Amino acid sequence: MARTTGSDGGRTEAAIREAAVDLFARRGYEAVTTRQIAAAVGVQAAALYRYFPTKEDLLFDLMRRHMEALIASWEAKRPDDPDPVARLSAFVDNHIRFHVERRHSTHVSNMELRSLSKERLSQVLRLRTAYEKELRAILRDGAESRRLTVDDVGLTAMAIIQMITGVIVWFRPGERLSVEEVARTYLAMTLRLTAAQEAREN
Amino acid sequence: MARTTGSDGGRTEAAIREAAVDLFARRGYEAVTTRQIAAAVGVQAAALYRYFPTKEDLLFDLMRRHMEALIASWEAKRPDDPDPVARLSAFVDNHIRFHVERRHSTHVSNMELRSLSKERLSQVLRLRTAYEKELRAILRDGAESRRLTVDDVGLTAMAIIQMITGVIVWFRPGERLSVEEVARTYLAMTLRLTAAQEAREN
DNA sequence: GAATTAAATGAACGCTTGTTTTATTAGCTG
DNA sequence: CAGCTAATAAAACAAGCGTTCATTTAATTC
Numbered sequence: 180m181a182r183t184t185g186s187d188g189g190r191t192e193a194a195i196r197e198a199a200v201d202l203f204a205r206r207g208y209e210a211v212t213t214r215q216i217a218a219a220v221g222v223q224a225a226a227l228y229r230y231f232p233t234k235e236d237l238l239f240d241l242m243r244r245h246m247e248a249l250i251a252s253w254e255a256k257r258p259d260d261p262d263p264v265a266r267l268s269a270f271v272d273n274h275i276r277f278h279v280e281r282r283h284s285t286h287v288s289n290m291e292l293r294s295l296s297k298e299r300l301s302q303v304l305r306l307r308t309a310y311e312k313e314l315r316a317i318l319r320d321g322a323e324s325r326r327l328t329v330d331d332v333g334l335t336a337m338a339i340i341q342m343i344t345g346v347i348v349w350f351r352p353g354e355r356l357s358v359e360e361v362a363r364t365y366l367a368m369t370l371r372l373t374a375a376q377e378a379r380e381n
Numbered sequence: 382m383a384r385t386t387g388s389d390g391g392r393t394e395a396a397i398r399e400a401a402v403d404l405f406a407r408r409g410y411e412a413v414t415t416r417q418i419a420a421a422v423g424v425q426a427a428a429l430y431r432y433f434p435t436k437e438d439l440l441f442d443l444m445r446r447h448m449e450a451l452i453a454s455w456e457a458k459r460p461d462d463p464d465p466v467a468r469l470s471a472f473v474d475n476h477i478r479f480h481v482e483r484r485h486s487t488h489v490s491n492m493e494l495r496s497l498s499k500e501r502l503s504q505v506l507r508l509r510t511a512y513e514k515e516l517r518a519i520l521r522d523g524a525e526s527r528r529l530t531v532d533d534v535g536l537t538a539m540a541i542i543q544m545i546t547g548v549i550v551w552f553r554p555g556e557r558l559s560v561e562e563v564a565r566t567y568l569a570m571t572l573r574l575t576a577a578q579e580a581r582e583n
Numbered sequence: 584g585a586a587t588t589a590a591a592t593g594a595a596c597g598c599t600t601g602t603t604t605t606a607t608t609a610g611c612t613g
Numbered sequence: 614c615a616g617c618t619a620a621t622a623a624a625a626c627a628a629g630c631g632t633t634c635a636t637t638t639a640a641t642t643c
Binding site: 205206207209210290293294328330331334335337338339340341342344345346348349356361364365367368371372373374 | 407408409411412492495496530532533536537539540541542543544546547548550551558563566567569570573574575576
Binding site: 383393424425427428431 | 619620621622623624
């Protein structure tokens with residue numbers, strides 16, 4: 180056999196990405212074989228190499244897309260309001276919703292960094308740093324305007340990111356809590372953590 | 382050649398554990414080969430099998446020891462004081478110091494769970510749950526006595542654990558911040574996060 | 584409808600993997 | 614110093630790995 184009826188390159192490529200994210204997230208990049216990915220797609224392993232030069236290229240593609248989507252998501256929802264508390268709230272809300280919706284690719288992007296080559300690792304880390312910089316800027320503004328209590332901007336940014344990203348470890352949609360409840364509770368914790376002051380009319 | 386001069390089973394076994402933790406943490410369990418572990422010890426791969434039946438047994442041994450050491454550490458430092466704020470403070474302080482000191486085995490215990498067999502996974506998770514239960518009990522007591530503000534005990538426990546475990550991702554001893562400073566700042570954030578009320582003499 | 588391109592197969596390659604087997608030596612015991 | 618056991622080396626094992634290659638078929642183009 181060779182080309183199958185109804186086959187379409189675009190669909191196959193998308194199917195490879197989906198299968199790979201799912202398998203990498205569940206079993207880990209190193210533990211997943213190209214044959215397993217191919218089987219999930221319903222294709223032979225050799226077919227993967229029509230779309231991705233190597234297994235690592237596939238991993239990198241997934242990670243880069245994830246980070247770019249995260250940044251794009253924040254850019255779309257970043258409020259014009261300069262108020263640090265409003266911006267922090269929007270950041271936390273967007274972060275949680277995005278990560279809950281993309282548990283698998285988040286898992287891959289956070290856990291499989293060590294499987295990337297040096298150059299690709301730093302490419303992904305550059306995207307990640309750019310994103311985290313947004314949070315640090317909010318915290319710095321908030322600290323300067325005394326709307327937020329921040330002992331150390333870098334440390335607080337890391338603490339908040341770890342906390343709100345950690346939601347994907349235990350949260351399963353459709354169980355005890357809804358996304359709305361989780362987002363609300365995490366937001367409340369973040370605002371207490373930074374001792375956020377309500378905006379005052381004056 | 383065969384047995385080497387000065388060889389000692391006890392020392393070799395300890396060296397295998399050390400090398401394995403280090404390599405597993407840096408490159409991931411699946412990516413590390415038995416030959417790499419052996420090379421780090423200065424021994425042939427076959428020698429590992431005198432001490433650990435399989436590679437997975439070695440991983441499991443490291444994880445079980447890590448969790449047991451964590452629980453033992455908390456049991457040694459758990460205060461008699463029933464005050465929830467004092468207990469929460471002790472918990473956070475112990476957790477951070479323990480994890481900073483054992484970055485590598487923490488990494489392994491958190492990242493490589495999926496490489497364990499079903500039964501062993503649940504053994505490790507049982508230990509982890511027992512540890513987390515301590516935090517949940519503190520939060521519940523604190524909420525009931527109105528010393529702490531806790532919207533949801535389970536969710537808050539996860540948030541705090543993610544936050545204070547996350548320290549190992551970015552913290553490197555001997556850089557900008559000392560362990561003391563980090564522990565103090567994380568404690569302050571935790572107490573704000575739970576809106577902890579100072580103990581009052583009455 | 585012939586020629587071309589796109590999509591996929593199936594077999595194979597060279598290597599590496601975790602593990603086992605066998606043989607050999609070091610150090611201890613009596 | 615003979616005998617024993619613990620500790621290791623060395624070599625081999627079958628299985629599986631990522632990847633390549635020549636080939637075949639489906640769809641598209643002219």
